[in-house]
Amino acid sequence: METRAGDPGAFAHFDLSRVDSPSFVVDAARLRQNLSILADVRDRAGIKLLSALKAFSMWSTAPIIGEYLDGVCTSGLWEARLASEFYDGEIATYCAAYKPEDLDEILRLSDHVIFNSPQQIVRCSAIIEAARARGESFDIGLRINPLHPEGEVPRYDPCAPHSRLGFPIDQLSEEHMELVDGIHMHTLCEQDFEPLARTWDVAFDYLEPFFGAIKWINLGGGHHITRADYQRDELVQFLIDMKDDTGAEIYLEPGEAVALDAGILVGTVLDTGWNGMPVAITDISATCHMPDVIEAPYRPALLGELPQVDTEIDEGAGGAVRLGGPSCLAGDVIGDYRFAQGPQVGQRFAFLDQAHYSMVKTTTFNGVPLPSIWLWDSDSDALECIKRFGYEDFRDRLS
Numbered sequence: 001m002e003t004r005a006g007d008p009g010a011f012a013h014f015d016l017s018r019v020d021s022p023s024f025v026v027d028a029a030r031l032r033q034n035l036s037i038l039a040d041v042r043d044r045a046g047i048k049l050l051s052a053l054k055a056f057s058m059w060s061t062a063p064i065i066g067e068y069l070d071g072v073c074t075s076g077l078w079e080a081r082l083a084s085e086f087y088d089g090e091i092a093t094y095c096a097a098y099k100p101e102d103l104d105e106i107l108r109l110s111d112h113v114i115f116n117s118p119q120q121i122v123r124c125s126a127i128i129e130a131a132r133a134r135g136e137s138f139d140i141g142l143r144i145n146p147l148h149p150e151g152e153v154p155r156y157d158p159c160a161p162h163s164r165l166g167f168p169i170d171q172l173s174e175e176h177m178e179l180v181d182g183i184h185m186h187t188l189c190e191q192d193f194e195p196l197a198r199t200w201d202v203a204f205d206y207l208e209p210f211f212g213a214i215k216w217i218n219l220g221g222g223h224h225i226t227r228a229d230y231q232r233d234e235l236v237q238f239l240i241d242m243k244d245d246t247g248a249e250i251y252l253e254p255g256e257a258v259a260l261d262a263g264i265l266v267g268t269v270l271d272t273g274w275n276g277m278p279v280a281i282t283d284i285s286a287t288c289h290m291p292d293v294i295e296a297p298y299r300p301a302l303l304g305e306l307p308q309v310d311t312e313i314d315e316g317a318g319g320a321v322r323l324g325g326p327s328c329l330a331g332d333v334i335g336d337y338r339f340a341q342g343p344q345v346g347q348r349f350a351f352l353d354q355a356h357y358s359m360v361k362t363t364t365f366n367g368v369p370l371p372s373i374w375l376w377d378s379d380s381d382a383l384e385c386i387k388r389f390g391y392e393d394f395r396d397r398l399s
Helices: 009-013 028-045 059-068 077-086 100-109 118-123 125-133 193-210 232-246 391-395
Strands: 023-027 048-052 071-074 090-094 112-115 139-145 182-184 216-218 249-252 263-274 278-282 320-324 333-338 348-352 372-377 382-387
Touching (some): 009 023, 009 028, 023 028, 028 048, 028 059, 028 232, 028 249, 059 372, 071 077, 077 090, 077 100, 090 139, 100 112, 100 125, 112 118, 112 182, 118 125, 139 216
Parallel strands (some): 023 372, 071 090, 090 112, 112 139, 139 182, 182 216, 216 249, 278 320
Antiparallel strands (some): 023 263, 263 278, 263 348, 320 333
16 A cells, blocks of 8 residues: 655654654644645535544544544544543544444433444434433434445545445435435545545445435545645635535545644664664564554655665665564564665654554554654643653553
8 A cells, every 4th residue: 555645843852862662753843734625615615524433533632623623533432531531512423343342331421422323323222212312412414335445555545345335325215314314425445536536436326216305415534635736726615615515514434634744653773684685673572562554564664765676685775675574473563664874773763654553553462562652842842741651551451
């Protein structure tokens, strides 16, 4: 999977020795820049915009997010609790399947509760009715699958064949629509405007009979809105037209776009060697700290790396060096990179665009320590350590 992120921005001038290693460092100024872009799209289009906690749930930045967006979307009970504790605005919760024992609290915490199938709504109807009888106010939504794959990688495409995510739109009936207030449709992953437009063209004919009765339509996330070359003007006009056509309130749920290029992961070279090419062991683990590197897979951009060239590997001439982690997993390899010099044992380095889908997915497999979390403001140069993790964090998740 190829990523088009990796703009160093102010991190090009950040002294990596100011933080411990490994560490995530998030730039509050870049976060505000992204949020300002999102708020501008929201205001011009007259929609609502929620931040997806599944991508970026660094709750110490919740006050910043609350200055710009309308709330957050969550993926289950624990994220809904986090949202209610730290974030302002609306809470929209979607889960592929709810446990009945969790649903009562989710209904209490959320403004929108979105189900994956009509049959689960029916099975949970007694819980829903009891919550409303207690005076709790919430909307019920249904996630649909437009059956129109646009993803580059099937495992990240909710519309891939035989997907479990969303109710197939060709099965949608008037009886199903009577159960819900709104429709949810999340189909993209790090994509431009055109895939959204093509997907809506497919969904339009199925949903048109219900226009006027649908209270809201949530287009989910995966929209790379804050990337410099995203077609924001086209998106705004599309959203305006959608509102006019459907009579519904429109929501977007960006996750990656909130924190795009707003964070780095700082590491240190621990050892070097040669095995047919230069190899370096670092304190950053792909499997523990950046699992999408293996799952997608993708190659994260390295701060200050030289361009990749097709030359004979030569350690002394800036040839490619294979960077890997400290775990025992043979596949704990991050990628091949060219350094201006080295790398040398003790040298600091940083991977770019690591604020989203990284710290939310870290593990302590093999006893590998979790990176610390730092908040930097590139406008003021203020730097704060938000969280350090220790042995107890590893020990206490086991038994």
